[in-house]
Every structure is written in structure tokens, then in C-alpha cells.
């Protein structure tokens with residue numbers, strides 16, 4: 001392997017820049033060339049490449065977003081699009097790819113590898129933490145801190161006005177952000193897709209917390225929660241059934257994806273970048289690097305995509321006890 005190309009794809013996540021920096025510097029350390037691909041698979045199709053040396057990634061470890069930009073490419077879904085991407089990579093003499101992203105990115109990378117056999121390594125970058133084979137994805141820790149900070153602020157105003165707040169957080173189909181940030185911010189209830197609390201039990205729990213002397217409450221709702229109502233319908237439902245509560249909704253939205261990465265995400269990104277480059281140099285392909293028991297580990301990309309990132313049941317129990 002003489003040249004590795006790196007790209008970010010799908011939803012961006014804090015720590016992606018730190019991972020790009022790590023890949024570029026690990027390549028420089030091993031005296032191989034590194035190419036940055038802009039806008040993920042779309043930039044691959046369009047040959048939007050830039051050579052990157054160790055100095056080109058200075059000053060980005062602390063930056064949110066991704067300097068290589070990200071996109072969700074429709075063209076790459078077609079064999080013609082992928083053929084164009086392959087021709088561009090061949091022209092640029094790329095020997096291997098490092099894909100930083102989530103399960104959509106890895107699926108695209110695997111489909112590409114099936115036909116064109118370019119060695120590929122994945123680095124999990126998504127705030128959702130919904131990837132099997134790593135305890136933490138890049139950006140998840142930062143997003144948790146962002147959410148906790150936001151909920152702390154919402155709590156100030158909730159308690160001044162004796163209000164109940166539904167705070168919707170991201171996570172796609174997974175409840176990791178909601179559960180962990182909810183426990184961290186001391187939420188009164190946490191609604192996640194992995195556990196169906198049911199509307200009656202939610203009301204009961206809110207009544208209990210009111211009776212126990214709480215004048216305001218925070219309910220964290222995962223965007224993928226399956227309680228059967230969206231967060232605004234939940235507000236209406238609770239207001240109709242609990243007249244004593246003044247209810248408000250706050251949807252945190254894309255601010256959860258931004259901001260300077262936490263130290264944890266920067267360190268994780270640095271480790272993952274080095275592991276990805278060195279695994280390719282050892283001749284490995286079609287794996288994702290991940291964190292398992294504080295060690296770098298490889299998981300076949302297929303398992304990373306198909307496997308389930310399980311919710312922490314112990315934490316679920318802790319959250320139930322904390323809301324007593």
C-alpha cells in the first residue's frame with residue numbers, strides 16, 4: 001500500500017476532524033501518501049481529492065464538523081456511480097480507503113469493496129452510538145455533554161416556572177443519547193425506543209413525582225421512541241390528562257452534532273486513526289476499528305452494520321431507581 005484515501009460520510013460528528021488528522025499523520029509516519037476525499041462518496045465519484053500531508057491537518061483537532069465535508073450520495077447507490085468512483089480512485093492511484101461514518105457509510109463501503117476489492121477500513125463516527133463492535137462511536141461523548149449542558153439550562157427555566165419539559169434528543173433508532181444524557185442530567189423520565197414505557201405509566205410516573213413534591217420535571221425523549229406519539233402530541237396528551245402541569249417542548253436538533261470535540265473523542269479519534277492505517281498496512285480489509293474494554297479492536301464491517309448496539313440494561317435500572 002502506497003496511498004490511502006480518507007473520507008467522511010453521512011451525518012457529521014465531533015471528532016471526525018481529529019480522526020482525519022490521525023489518519024493523515026499515521027500515513028506520514030509510515031511514509032505513505034494520503035489523499036483526502038471531499039463530500040464522501042459524492043466527492044469520490046467527482047474526483048474531488050486533495051493530497052494531505054502532516055502539516056495540512058494542523059489546528060483541526062479541536063474543531064467540530066469535518067474539514068473534508070460530508071454528504072449522503074444518491075449517485076453512489078447506482079452501479080454506474082460506483083464505477084465512476086472506482087475510475088477516479090484508480091486515476092489517483094489510491095490503494096486503500098478509510099471511511100469515517102456510520103452504518104450507511106459502512107454499507108456503501110462494503111458494496112463497493114464487493115465489486116472492486118479495494119481494501120477498506122471503517123472508523124465509527126456518529127453521535128448516535130448505534131454501531132456494534134465499539135463501546136463508543138466518535139462524537140457520542142461530545143454530544144452527551146452538549147445535551148446535558150442544554151438540559152441543565154432548560155431545568156433552570158423549568159423550575160422557575162414550575163413547568164414540565166419534554167426534551168427531544170437525537171439518536172435515530174437508538175436511545176443511547178437519551179438514556180445516558182437523561183441520567184447525567186437527572187431527568188425525571190427517559191423515553192427510549194428500546195423500552196416501551198407506555199402512556200399510562202408515563203402519566204403515573206409524572207403524577208408520582210408531582211405528589212412527591214416536585215414542581216417541575218424534565219422528560220428526555222429519544223427521537224426514535226415508540227410510545228406512539230411524537231413529542232408535541234405527547235405534550236398535548238399530558239396537558240389534557242394532567243391539568244396541573246404547564247408543559248413545554250424543546251427539540252434540541254442539530255446543535256447536538258456540532259461543537260468542539262471532548263477530550264475523550266479527540267483521544268479516541270487519534271487512536272482509531274492510527275489503528276485504521278496500521279491495520280490496512282498489515283493487509284487487513286473490511287473491518288471497523290472500535291473501542292472494546294479500553295483496547296482498540298477490529299470488527300468485520302458486516303457485523304458492525306448488522307449487529308445490534310445494545311442498550312445498557314444496568315443503566316436503565318439505575319435510571320428507574322433515580323427517578324423514584
Ligand code: F6P
Pocket residue numbers: 011102126127128170171172223257
Ligand atoms: O445519525 C446522526 C443523526 O444526527 C441522527 O441522530 C438523526 O436522526 C439524523 O442524523 C439527522 O439527519 P439529517 O442531518 O440528515 O437531518
